[in-house]
Amino acid sequence: MLYVIKCVDKADHLQVRLDNRAAHVEYLKSYGEKLFAAGPTLTEEDEAMNGSVVILDLENKAEAQEFCDNDPYAKAGLFDSVTISKWKKVLPA
Template sequence: MLYVITCVDKPDHLQVRLDNRPAHLDYLNSFADKLIGAGPTLSEKDDAMNGSVVILDLANQAEAEDFCANDPYAKAGLFESVTISKWKKVLPA
């Protein structure tokens, strides 16, 4: 099952993101066989990173929750909110 994980950073936490980015990228790479796509969201004002979107092919909701809980960004307290949604890919086929 595909899951879209949408994370919103806490205000004024860009340095937390930057400090933990290498560990976060290593963590994502450890899921390379399950990773469909990932990247930061950007602010309209200045294109500063302000959140994350990750799409993973995981077995179930519990596995998605475990992924989120162990993300170095989450462990560093970066996120104001995290949403996990099931997703059905339609296009491109």
């Protein structure tokens, strides 16, 4: 099952994101074939990173929550909010 994880950064925490980015990217890579897509969300005005979207192919929501709990960004206190939603890919086929 695909899960979409949407994270919103705390205000004025860009440096926390930058300081932990390498560890976060390595963590994402550790999910190998389970990683469907990942990338930052951007502000409208200056395209600064302000959140994350990660799509993972996992067995259940508990695995998605485990991913979130162990993400270096989360451990560093970057996120203001995190949502986990089941997702069904329809297009492109």
